[in-house]
Amino acid sequence: MAGAAPRPWTDAEESLARRMAGADILSVRQFTADELVTLLDLVARFEGAQRPVLQGKVLAALFFEPSTRTRLSFESAMARLGGACLGFADAGVSSTTKGESLSDTIRMAECYADVIVIRHPREGAARVAADSTGIPIINGGDGSNQHPTQTLLDLYTIRRRCGRLDGLRIGFLGDLKYGRAAHSLIEAVGMLGNQIVLVAPDALKLPAQRVDELRQHKVSFVETGDLDGALPGLDVLYVTRIQQERFGDPLEFQRVRDAYQVDAATLDRGKAGMIVMHPLPRVNEIHPSMDASPQAAYFEQARNGVTVRKAVLALLLGARP
Amino acid sequence: MAGAAPRPWTDAEESLARRMAGADILSVRQFTADELVTLLDLVARFEGAQRPVLQGKVLAALFFEPSTRTRLSFESAMARLGGACLGFADAGVSSTTKGESLSDTIRMAECYADVIVIRHPREGAARVAADSTGIPIINGGDGSNQHPTQTLLDLYTIRRRCGRLDGLRIGFLGDLKYGRAAHSLIEAVGMLGNQIVLVAPDALKLPAQRVDELRQHKVSFVETGDLDGALPGLDVLYVTRIQQERFGDPLEFQRVRDAYQVDAATLDRGKAGMIVMHPLPRVNEIHPSMDASPQAAYFEQARNGVTVRKAVLALLLGARP
């Protein structure tokens, strides 16, 4: 793209950028379908090297539960834009151990930084944080609830690979009961007008309440336990980690894990060009032999995560690429 | 202040700034009363956004005992001035676990940084550090001894709120036996010519040696266990955390904690305009309902902490705002 005249900003981009300056990012639900698409347009403007538009700005990364990937991704985004980062990588290092309330910790961080990303084991913690401060809060994952920058990078990757964000047939495989990344993405792609195929063992099916929500929003979806039956017609296969601790019986875990491992043979049985995604870290769900395939999109997801976070940080702080 | 011609430097400021370049900050006792006032004048020059005068400079933050607040405050100060920060957040990560002496750790850090802040559980550790290196050492708290930048931010907050630093009536409430922040501030405000009211349960009274020192320095003070009796006439109420582990009997802890909790009703019984301070983190000593009151100064303390540390770092490194 170097040398090409930059695409002029659309009215929708201008308007969304203005509204995001100083705002919080707590959930993808705070955006309409149109806004999500516009936001991804804005993200695309942050691809590649950037001017240090966040020089002198500070991000407080408050990780009350460890998450190397999310934390480093935000730190990288900040560094790429010339800004600095401080905080803690797990709650043991924070003042919480002295009995400090979350709200007080946030008001402390507000004195040190311009924007805060918080990861917390408790659902709703990011909302409490946002209510405690006037500076922007980014939800970096609150319990089993939301992790909006993860959803944005997933959406961005789908659009980058498939060329569009609607009319796709998107399969979700693995742990659909506990997987936060899957829950949030299912909701978003449903809202954007895609067909959803939910592939999970009985023990790890999408919770009834979430199924009801899909019905209420008239999202087109099917549920199945059969991966092979589900494969034909999928444009995207989104795989999640199946954790042993979810199973009482180790043999049952073994059986499920083997039934749902994705490898080169899986690709052969699917549609040509179907992409495979995974929020990472993976363990056995995707065989490493698949990594070299152009259909593997999971490392690109990690890369897009930095682009998404650069965009979100810059927009919340009122900076432009 | 933007647009206004900057206040010219006084001779006292020039002289103090010259003496601080390359020096250590180990204790507030190293400053005379006049110097403390001049230092706060210098701190005021570091309010708000700054030029990156510490670009290329490195702070080593060596925390042999965790202290999120102090560490992040120094990191933020360094970032705001364009500098970088490295170090460790608790002793478990340091070479101390391999049996290295403190002096050797400091001589190592001296190779990596331009200035060192050290937090250590042992009284006198900062002095040992200063004797081991030629680069400036900042005492970030050594055992129950000193934490000079905390005292400076407390003094700065009092002056900012009360308009002066002498002739005030300043109450200290809670744990006056173990609280380092209170000890150091009591000493400083006594030296500056203020009246002191010490309010503590019998088990947590100011140690006899410190009481003797107040007498020797002819500081005006009273001791009491009765908060309500002490309130009228106070310009400042400095509250400290009462820790359960100080009490053998949980019921006794409960009784003391409840007797000394500060809330909106406390404000009603005090002088109009009395400010309430706390070094934070707080647990139950100050009721959150008080946070919105203009009399609550504890979050401003945290904010002033960054300003104080910006000033101290810049002055020790010979930089000006």
Place this chain on the structure above:
Amino acid sequence: MAGAAPRPWTDAEESLARRMAGADILSVRQFTADELVTLLDLVARFEGAQRPVLQGKVLAALFFEPSTRTRLSFESAMARLGGACLGFADAGVSSTTKGESLSDTIRMAECYADVIVIRHPREGAARVAADSTGIPIINGGDGSNQHPTQTLLDLYTIRRRCGRLDGLRIGFLGDLKYGRAAHSLIEAVGMLGNQIVLVAPDALKLPAQRVDELRQHKVSFVETGDLDGALPGLDVLYVTRIQQERFGDPLEFQRVRDAYQVDAATLDRGKAGMIVMHPLPRVNEIHPSMDASPQAAYFEQARNGVTVRKAVLALLLGARP
């Protein structure tokens, strides 16, 4: 050197710098003797303050086992050149605890950074890392195998102090069985044409395989248990830490430790000008009374470590001083 015209680059320097851009540093064995000398010439160009040639660049420091000294040294080098650093200080914070493979962790870090330094308890881990990514990998120590930047700083210190890197008589004292720093340096100084004197108790002698390698490469060396006998004629005495856990019998440990402690008296028995080195941290191997001696070179090693890492980071990233 300020004001002096900079020494023009030699063809050897130009050629080596070109080959190092984008390369990995996994072992000193990847350099010929001539290349090592040229590399140290390049390192010398990074002495003192530098332009921020790595601004906008990011180093990922992945420490799967803690090493304060190495980590802070790399962080300092990066900061001195204007770059940023992110990562983790021990494996407990990494995704490894979720079962992620090393290769996947590296491919994640590759999305966040321009260069990676890895410290890992497993021999060969740095090679696995290099095979997993296209960005430069620096081996920051892999088990008992290699730690090339440590060897480079040792060589740089010897040349700076002794004026040359060949024809010297270099003694190694202490734990020659497990000490990685010693192993790697013994190999390098042997290759460069120096005489080697190995001084160790029976329990901690250089492993037979390494002795064989010295013979194969026709390196001139002697083995002894007697420090006093070995001292005369040494230009360099390289001391290593003797760890109690290597001994079953505490009395035997005591005896060995006392026999090999280096102090002022040791200097008296050695050649005038013999320098004493140690990779640090030290415990009792070198008495602190020796620290002030001009013959003590161990803190200069730490300082040279930053210079070496500045050079390595800049060269791998294609930047010049």
